[in-house]
Structures are given as C-alpha cells and as structure tokens.
Amino acid sequence: MxxxxxxxxxxxxxxxxxxxxCNKYFEAVLEDFTRLLRHFLGKDRLTAEEIRAKQVEIDVAGVHQVGFASHHFPESMVETYRYFATLLGHPISQIEEARITKLGLSVYDQLVExxxxxxxxxxxxxxxxxxxxxxxxxxxxxxxxxxxxxxxxxxxxxxxxxxxxxxxxxxxxxxxxxxxxxxxxxxxxxxxxxxxxxxxxxxxxxxxxxxxxxxxxxxxxxxxxxxxxxxxxxxxxxxxxxxxxxxxxxxxxxx
Structure with a gap:
C-alpha cells in the first residue's frame, strides 16, 4: 500500500x-522629494542620483535599527535634506522640513492596489x-x-x-x-x-x-x-x- x-x-x-x-508608491514620493530638494538647494548644485543614493543609505541604516516604523521614511528624507543643506551652506528651514515630512507621510495615504x-x-x-x-x-x-x-x-x-x-x-x-x-x-x-x-x-x-x-x-x-x-x-x-x-x-x- x-x-x-x-x-x-x-x-x-x-x-x-x-x-x-507598495514600493511604487515610495518611489513616486521619492521622485517628488528629489525634485523638491533640488528646488530648495539649487538644481545646478545637486543631481538626482546624489540625492537618491544618500536617502537610500540613510533609509536602510535606519530600518536595521527601528524596523518598519512609519516615522522613519519621512525622517530619512529630512535627514537627507539636512545633510545636503549643511554640505552646500544652505540654511536649514523648519518650513522646508515640514514640507518634506508632509510629503514623506503622504505615502501612507495611498489607496493600495x-x-x-x-x-x-x-x-x-x-x-x-x-x-x-x-x-x-x-x-x-x-x-x-x-x-x-x-x-x-x-x-x-x-x-x-x-x-x-x-x-x-x-x-x-x-x-x-x-x-x-x-x-x-x-x-x-x-x-x-x-x-x-x-x-x-x-x-x-x-x-x-x-x-x-x-x-x-x-x-x-x-x-x-x-x-x-x-x-x-x-x-x-x-x-x-x-x-x-x-x-x-x-x-x-x-x-
């Protein structure tokens, strides 16, 4: 048998x-973030590739520490902004940071497919x-x-x-x-x-x-x-x- x-x-x-x-919504927000950051800091002073590379570096390092926490994604964008603002001598603005944070949090409001x-x-x-x-x-x-x-x-x-x-x-x-x-x-x-x-x-x-x-x-x-x-x-x-x-x-x- x-x-x-x-x-x-x-x-x-x-x-x-x-x-x-999921990822495509984050990618769309990051494209908007890249354009916004170049607008804040000067398109001729910063490339999209530089911004994305730094954001990925900060993002991945943070996920290792905090896991999949919702606050981390917008914070990685703000930290990227601060890094390049300091590097380029651009005064850090709370208004600009607030716009970036709002943009980052918008990824969680998307209707999923x-x-x-x-x-x-x-x-x-x-x-x-x-x-x-x-x-x-x-x-x-x-x-x-x-x-x-x-x-x-x-x-x-x-x-x-x-x-x-x-x-x-x-x-x-x-x-x-x-x-x-x-x-x-x-x-x-x-x-x-x-x-x-x-x-x-x-x-x-x-x-x-x-x-x-x-x-x-x-x-x-x-x-x-x-x-x-x-x-x-x-x-x-x-x-x-x-x-x-x-x-x-x-x-x-x-x-």
Whole structure:
C-alpha cells in the first residue's frame, strides 16, 4: 500500500509587493522629494542620483535599527535634506522640513492596489483546501488599513500577523504557535532579506517572487541550504502550480 501525498499545506504570504503594490508608491514620493530638494538647494548644485543614493543609505541604516516604523521614511528624507543643506551652506528651514515630512507621510495615504492575479491565486489555493496565513511587516494601523481595503480577511481570517521586525525569530513564533509540519509549510514573498532568508533558516519551503525594481534593503546574497526547497517566480499566479508540482514530486518519491 502506497502512502498518499500530503495535499494540505500551510502557506504563509507576505503582503507588500507580494500580494499588493507598495514600493511604487515610495518611489513616486521619492521622485517628488528629489525634485523638491533640488528646488530648495539649487538644481545646478545637486543631481538626482546624489540625492537618491544618500536617502537610500540613510533609509536602510535606519530600518536595521527601528524596523518598519512609519516615522522613519519621512525622517530619512529630512535627514537627507539636512545633510545636503549643511554640505552646500544652505540654511536649514523648519518650513522646508515640514514640507518634506508632509510629503514623506503622504505615502501612507495611498489607496493600495492588488498585484495581477492576487484574487485568482488566493481563490485557487483556498479551493484546494490549503491553510492561508498573512505575515506582513510594518505598523499595525497602517497594515490593517491595507488589509481592510483589500478585504484580505476573506482569505486569511484571524491568521494575520503584523510585525515591525520581520526575521527568523518572528517567523518561528508563527510556526510554533500553529505547530506546523515544516515540510508542508511555505513562505511566499518578494524580500530575500525578510521573507526568504528567514524561511530558509527556519527550514520551511519558500517561493521568492522576484520583482523588477526591488527596494535595495530587500536584496541580499543567500547562503545555500541543503534541507530547504526554494523556487523563484516572476508572477504571483505561478504559486499554485509550483506548490502542486512540489507535492506531486514528493508523492512520487514515496511510491
């Protein structure tokens, strides 16, 4: 008698830039910030590339310290302004800083949009009987607003976890809470740093949704792992097929 495949899987989804758009809103604000800063300090004295490079440097350093705190993004822009104002001998202005802060905070007021195939993908996985979990980084109020806008509770119910720091410790808490069988557990996300590397360290399967214009913070070099299955895809709609094929392969090995 042959064993049957473990069809039932525990599938943990990241939200921002996995299920819904996120980075493009930050990019749009940063484009406005770059134009505003050059207006304040002089277009002929400062290039857009210099501004963006310094903001990224400050932004990434701060995320390592405070996690995904909403105040950090506008503060990174203000700090960038102060750096170049001091460098160029421009008097630091509270009025200019207030405009920059307001611009930075506006990123959290955007109406979010789902990635192509989000609803279809979740519908397929739900219909197949898999348990779906949402695990997102950020502040509770901001992330919950996105969840409510997208009505994601229809798919995830009370299996939603919001953490200011996304790392292996936070992922392990979720795994332990539900006592997951790690061989049947998946992490799906766009961040090598906060989604895929922790999943590899936790010994669960992972699917990396590679985005064309990824935030530099999310990009790291992964260390190979023998006991973890990792797939790379470019479309959310590939998720059900990847998981189904993995189940089929594992079942074949038991025959």
């Amino acid at each position: 042959t064993s049957q495949p473990h069809l039932h899987q525990h599938i943990i989804f990241d939200m921002d830039d996995t299920l819904i758009y 789902p990635y192509p195939g989000m609803i279809e993908t979740l519908d397929v996985l739900k219909a197949q009987g898999h348990d779906l979990y949402l695990y997102t980084g950020g502040e509770a109020a901001i992330q919950q607003r996105k969840i409510d806008q997208m009505k994601l509770d229809v798919y995830f119910g009370d299996r939603i976890y919001i953490r200011q720091h996304k790392n292996v410790e936070a992922l392990e808490e979720i795994i332990a809470l539900h006592q997951f069988d790690r061989s049947r557990t998946w992490m799906i996300g766009n961040s090598l740093r906060t989604d895929i590397e922790p999943a590899i360290k936790a010994g669960i399967n992972c699917i990396y949704l590679k985005q064309p214009d990824e935030w530099v913070y999310n990009i790291i070099e992964l260390k190979p792992a023998k006991d973890t299955t990792m797939y790379t895809i470019t479309s959310l709609q590939q998720v059900p097929e990847v998981i189904a094929e993995n189940i089929a392969v594992k079942h074949k090995r038991t025959l």
